[in-house]
Amino acid sequence: MHSSPAATRQAPPGPSLPAPSPGPSPSSRSAVRRFGLPTATALVMGNIIGGGIFMIPAAVAPYGTVSLLAFAVLTAGAIALALVFGRLARRDPRTGGPYVYAREAFGDFAGFIAAWSYWITTWVSNAALAVAAVGYLAVLWPAVGRSTALALGCALAVQWLPALANLAGTRYVGAVQLVATVLKFIPLVIVAVAGLGSFDPANLGPFDATGDGWLGGMTAAAAILLFSYLGVESAAMSAGQVRDPERNVGRASVLGTAGAAVVYLLGTLAVFGTVAHERLIHSTAPFSDSVNAVFGGSWGGTAVAVAALVSMTGALNGWTLLSAQAPYAAAKDGLFPAVFATERRGVPVVGVLTGVTLASLLTVLDFASGAKAAFDTLVLVTTFTATVPYLLSSAAQLHWLLRGDRHRVAPARLARDLTLALAAFAFSAWLVAGAGYAAVYQGVLFLLAGVLVHTVLTARRHRRTT
Known part of the structure; x- marks a missing residue:
């Protein structure tokens, strides 16, 4: 990591900050930093690719193939954000x-706002993933339904x-994440390759299916696809557990984001080309329909359910770690x-336990009180709370x-890095806009609750100091 001599550094204006938290000592780094580049990349990909990929083709089908163009735009924005995280991690790999x-x-x-906002995102998202996983489990075990x-x-x-798995140590977190990412990729790649091999352009439907103009259709599709890339920050969040973070965080962020984008795009394109557009619009299991169309039979639902469970298990494993970081x-x-x-x-024990406990309570609330509308609102709120740290x-x-x-920001090339930072900021602002007015309103209320917590903590710290 490039840095100037300490004597040349000057403190920025504004409120004085406590000294940065010391990182692990050299003797302890081998025990703490266990993630190499492959595992860090798997962490990013595993957190980006959850269960949503199995519903994305049907969700964007009503807008036509213009949604594929929306994918391309979103991918460019997500990679710009990943590059920014990599540049920032080179300077401060904590x-x-x-x-x-x-x-x-x-x-x-x-x-504090960045930490508070991101923390809300992680444990509420885990509750949502768990509820969605049960839906897929019911396909394999009907008694659950x-x-x-x-x-x-x-x-x-x-x-x-x-x-x-997280409490067992970062070594096991990395192993589970790597295995889950590989296992989830196998069926997705099979569907993509087989689907592209049986691709029929007649199934694609119109470019602009809404008739409102391609730009409006692309924006509407993007509003659905925007949240598919949450998780691009995973390697930066866990930089303290990554070996050689100055180099590997940036590489893992870009490779993981690009890999997830390829899977999303190929999978969606394969489904578009194997399932008739009129049927895809109303499909509740688009990947199952694609498998059945390519291979025949009715075993697609079971295959997709297994793939979805593996995918969500990997996502839960990674997001549980991030809920503590x-x-x-x-x-x-x-x-x-x-x-x-x-x-x-190397694992923040209390953070893991607190996050999973809060997620469990939210899950119990959903099942016990039937507060599905409230739960859905909270899930939408996470799409806003996740973007606040991106913007900052x-x-x-x-x-x-x-x-x-x-x-x-060294080594910096001003024009290039400034362009990337502006693109990442615009992408993050687009994420906020895509969350919708209701989600932003609720999210702001969550942030205001955090302001109260920050007030109490800073008052206590000041009292102890004086």
């Missing part, structure tokens, strides 16, 4: 990712098993309760570049 970048650029409050108690037990088990980094700096900084085998990270990069602090 665990916490967006939290670290926002706090260093804009102070404690911005750092007939018993609410059994379904709830399975949903909780799906959350706690990845949590136990943001509060851990903030706790090391005194911006979250100190207990969140407790570590065991992109703004942090712009901040250092425009200030002329070249050593903070």
Whole structure:
């Protein structure tokens, strides 16, 4: 990692910050940083590719093949964001990712908002993934669909098993993530290759199926696809557990995002070309329909259910780790309760347990009270809360570049890095717009609750200091 001599560094104006949390000592780094480039890449890909890929083709089919163009635009924005995370990680490879970048650029409050917002995203998303996983499990085990108690037990088990893998240490987290990513890719690649081999252009339907103009159709499709790339920050969030993070975080972010984009695009294109457009619009299992169309028979539903369960297990494993990383980094700096900084085998134990407990309570609420509308609203809120750290990270990069602090983003090429940072900021703003008015409104309320928490913590810290 390139840096200028300490004597040439000058503190940025604004509120003074506590000294950065010390990283692990050289003797302990081998015990903590266990993720190499392949595992870090798997973490990014596994977190981006959850269960949504199995419904995406049907969700965007009503807009026509213009949705493929929306995929291309979104992929460019996501890769720009991944490159920005890589540049920021070269300068500051500490665990916490967006939290670290926002706090260093804009102070404690911005750092706390990034950590708080991201933390909400992780555990609410885990609850949503668990509920979705139960739906696929019911295909393989019909009794789950007939018993609410059994379904709830399975949903909780799906959350706690990845949590136990996390508590066993980062070594096991990486192993589970790598295996899950490989296993989820096998059926997806088979469907993509076989589907493209049986591709029939007559199935594609019109380019602009809505008749409102291709630009309007692309924007509408993008609003659905926008959230498919959440997770691009995964390697940056876990930078403290990555070997040689100055190099590997950026590479893993780009490779993982690009790999996920290829899977999304090829899978969607294969389904578009094997399932008639009129049927695809109303499909509840588009990949199953594609498999049945290519190979015949009715076993596609079972195959897709297995693939979806593997995919979501890998996503839950990675997001469980991330649910602990943001509060851990903030706790090391005194911006979250100190207990969140407790570590065991390189894993923030309290963060993992708190995240999985909150996700479990939300899952129980969904099953016990039937508060499906409230649960769906919370899930939509995460699409907003996840983008707040993206915006702050992109703004942090712009901040250092425009200030002329070249050593903070070095080695920097101003024109290139400024273009990437602006593209990442625009992409993040587009994500916020795609979340919708209701989700943004609810998300702001969640952020305001965080302001109260920040007020209490800073008051306590000030009282202890004085």
